[in-house]
Amino acid sequence: MISRKICMLGSFAVGKTSLVKRFVESIFSEKYKTTIGVQISKKVVTLTAADVQLLIWDIEGADDFIKMKTRYLSGAAGCILVVDGTRPNTAKTANELVELMQQELGDKPFVFLINKHDLLHEWRIDDAQLKLWQANGWAPIFTSAKTGENVELAFHQLAERTLKESVKPT
Amino acid sequence: MTTILNQSASSQQTDELKRLRELVLGDEYRDAIEQVVDKGFSRNVADVVSEAIEIRNQQDDTIGQALAPVVDTALKKSIEKSPQSIVNVIFPIIGPSIRKAVSSAILDLLLSINQLIERSVGIRSLKWRIEAWREGTPYAKYILLKNIKYRVDQVFLIQKETGILMASMNNRFYQDADNDLVSSMLTAINDFVIDSFNATEEETLERIRFGDRVIQINVGQKVILAVAVTGLVSHEVKERAIETLESIELNQQDLIAEFDGDTETMHAVLPALENCLVEKKHIQAEKKSRPWIAYSLVLVGALWLTLMGYQSWVVNQKIARSISFIKSQQAVALLGHKLESEQVTFDLLQDPSSGDLSAQLEAIFGNDYRVVVNATYANLDQNEVWLNYLNNHYRFTNKPQMDLAEGILFIRGEIDANDLAKLNQDDLVTSKFTTIDVSDARVVSPLTAEQLRNIEISKLKNKINAVQLFFETSKTALNPSEQSKLRVLAEDLLELQRMANGDLSILGQVLILGFADSAGTAQKNLNLSEDRAKYVSDYFVAQGIDQNLIVIHPMGHVDVKNLDAKQQRRVTVSVISSRSGRAEKNIEQEGQLDRSKANQESERRLLSKESEEDSS
Ligand SMILES: Nc1nc2c(ncn2[C@@H]2O[C@H](COP(=O)(O)OP(=O)(O)O)[C@@H](O)[C@H]2O)c(=O)[nH]1
Numbered sequence A: 001m002i003s004r005k006i007c008m009l010g011s012f013a014v015g016k017t018s019l020v021k022r023f024v025e026s027i028f029s030e031k032y033k034t035t036i037g038v039q040i041s042k043k044v045v046t047l048t049a050a051d052v053q054l055l056i057w058d059i060e061g062a063d064d065f066i067k068m069k070t071r072y073l074s075g076a077a078g079c080i081l082v083v084d085g086t087r088p089n090t091a092k093t094a095n096e097l098v099e100l101m102q103q104e105l106g107d108k109p110f111v112f113l114i115n116k117h118d119l120l121h122e123w124r125i126d127d128a129q130l131k132l133w134q135a136n137g138w139a140p141i142f143t144s145a146k147t148g149e150n151v152e153l154a155f156h157q158l159a160e161r162t163l164k165e166s167v168k169p170t
Numbered sequence B: 001m002t003t004i005l006n007q008s009a010s011s012q013q014t015d016e017l018k019r020l021r022e023l024v025l026g027d028e029y030r031d032a033i034e035q036v037v038d039k040g041f042s043r044n045v046a047d048v049v050s051e052a053i054e055i056r057n058q059q060d061d062t063i064g065q066a067l068a069p070v071v072d073t074a075l076k077k078s079i080e081k082s083p084q085s086i087v088n089v090i091f092p093i094i095g096p097s098i099r100k101a102v103s104s105a106i107l108d109l110l111l112s113i114n115q116l117i118e119r120s121v122g123i124r125s126l127k128w129r130i131e132a133w134r135e136g137t138p139y140a141k142y143i144l145l146k147n148i149k150y151r152v153d154q155v156f157l158i159q160k161e162t163g164i165l166m167a168s169m170n171n172r173f174y175q176d177a178d179n180d181l182v183s184s185m186l187t188a189i190n191d192f193v194i195d196s197f198n199a200t201e202e203e204t205l206e207r208i209r210f211g212d213r214v215i216q217i218n219v220g221q222k223v224i225l226a227v228a229v230t231g232l233v234s235h236e237v238k239e240r241a242i243e244t245l246e247s248i249e250l251n252q253q254d255l256i257a258e259f260d261g262d263t264e265t266m267h268a269v270l271p272a273l274e275n276c277l278v279e280k281k282h283i284q285a286e287k288k289s290r291p292w293i294a295y296s297l298v299l300v301g302a303l304w305l306t307l308m309g310y311q312s313w314v315v316n317q318k319i320a321r322s323i324s325f326i327k328s329q330q331a332v333a334l335l336g337h338k339l340e341s342e343q344v345t346f347d348l349l350q351d352p353s354s355g356d357l358s359a360q361l362e363a364i365f366g367n368d369y370r371v372v373v374n375a376t377y378a379n380l381d382q383n384e385v386w387l388n389y390l391n392n393h394y395r396f397t398n399k400p401q402m403d404l405a406e407g408i409l410f411i412r413g414e415i416d417a418n419d420l421a422k423l424n425q426d427d428l429v430t431s432k433f434t435t436i437d438v439s440d441a442r443v444v445s446p447l448t449a450e451q452l453r454n455i456e457i458s459k460l461k462n463k464i465n466a467v468q469l470f471f472e473t474s475k476t477a478l479n480p481s482e483q484s485k486l487r488v489l490a491e492d493l494l495e496l497q498r499m500a501n502g503d504l505s506i507l508g509q510v511l512i513l514g515f516a517d518s519a520g521t522a523q524k525n526l527n528l529s530e531d532r533a534k535y536v537s538d539y540f541v542a543q544g545i546d547q548n549l550i551v552i553h554p555m556g557h558v559d560v561k562n563l564d565a566k567q568q569r570r571v572t573v574s575v576i577s578s579r580s581g582r583a584e585k586n587i588e589q590e591g592q593l594d595r596s597k598a599n600q601e602s603e604r605r606l607l608s609k610e611s612e613e614d615s616s
């Protein structure tokens, strides 16, 4: 089987861990937990071309990211970039994370998620912002780790895109 | 909390925090929260705490400064506990078969063997003992294993860059182990160790041990070869693994270079991996002295360096705790301490009136280390004893002359202001001398009254922040002995409030955190921890602490492995203050908003209700 390492990227508490949990176990846990280290989960995704085993690296805790970025990203075939729709500020971080990712990995695919879409009454992403992203080719996917909205889709999309890329180490 | 004396030392750390903050947080938060407050929304949700911290962070460094030590210890604790917690993640995957193997019968056997062995002394057992120590195995287990066997259960070939498993072989005991996950985790652990101990790429982790299983990791150019062994990692195993790694890297260069995440392409290496699955029923029980003992001493010594780094971290924590304990004692001074392989030595200078601290220090170290306390009891009324102590302990920069007379320490000549400040904070000195007379001395760069006051304040803050109040199981009120701690704590806080006299740069906030142990549901623990924090808060308010200064926050159960359940059921109190001038200005502005008390109260509630709302 073909394996791919992918990384979760995004500010603290945007829902990275919850998304992974949702995808891997289909359970949403309300319990907020930040530990230090990396949590690795795996899931096999069945695509038309082949089955791909995703090894999903989720870094725990915001603090560690700076320190561990290189190693954490090393060899990743793609990333899931997550923004919190109720905290527009997390988008700013996303820009920097993408820069960082490109620095470390070159031009690798990523899917861009705006998470917590279930919290509609607190939604703070405006049209102008959306248009800007779309113009940049970031094509956001609205997700909710709580309801499961588009979670499967997001991981599948990334799996599909990583399959097209060669991940031979340089 | 940071004292004025070590502020510069922490400035680099502050820089890093700042960078981190800049990356994670921007300034939109600030606008957003201001809007929310203006509109008078009283019920916002989820991230109010982070946003409140956010907005403050945009204004100044206060929170960073105030929390730095807290974050520091938390980080240290996490790192201290994390290797184990990673092991805990792997364990369930490959653990079941281990548990089968180590039946309770074997455990009993181990115990009795241990007792037998403990009594026997001899060159042979000494030698084994040393080897067992080097291997990190309890002696009895070592003997058992030495007489029984070792067995390589799994071999992993891992792509170094990605942590992806390229190929693996299991023996019959491990047919359904999840090798893909283990492989990624091994890589992550390796990364973690490199980061945590500032090791270089070359000094990677060599071994991970849990129970009587060891994963031996060999890092090559492009691939990692890891073998999971039950029993001891013998030289045979180790050498075979290294040889296999080298031959694979040499002979399968193309396969390795072409590897595209597809395990199917790696079949060619399987025979080589299988070759590593060695099993030995009996290792020769005893051998005459062999040259490899000397050889292995060097080798194993190098291998263990990384793990020793971790162990010494744990020990250092304990030493730090011991030192602060010693410092909290009356009429006792720590002259020095020394750490040897299985022993810690504390050199103390004690007044005959003070008690023996051995028992308490032993309690800190548990069974892992022998604690030796070399107490020099000296009649501290004798001038020579004092002069000796002061000169040796302080190594004064300017060699002042000192004279002693009933409760007064006279200093003549020149004394450095820092030395003087330290003297003033030395519990041993202040317990014997009520006055340090410097009227005949020249104090170089003398401390201003302001600075002296700051020293007093920071001493008081440190004292307050060090207190932890412990609760009994599912209780939200304190028992009498903890109550008396609370009483003292409130007195100290009142004193600080009096000294601050409304100056928020001294006493800006009293943050009360409540914690619960692991028993019960998360929701119950959250409520429990909140009630505990409230109990403390109510007492403070009743004693006259300004309610507006108090922020309570329920933490629920926070999983800290090193703490026993009693220590988990706690409330901590931290004094948070702002130091920079800019911070004070901001506080004034905030004051002008002149929010009603009700408004503030609801905000406070919001701050402390974050998690509850989150899960409703
Ligand atoms: N309502 C809602 N809450 C979410 C969602 N995703 C995550 N959360 C909550 O947001 C908080 C942070 O989530 P977490 O997955 O730990 O974030 P991480 O730091 O990015 O890993 C937790 O309290 C989650 O319960 C979502 O889609 N909807």
Ligand SMILES: [Mg+2]
Pocket (backbone or CB within 6 Å): A016, A017, A018, A033, A034, A058, A059, A060, A061
């Ligand atoms: Mg997370």
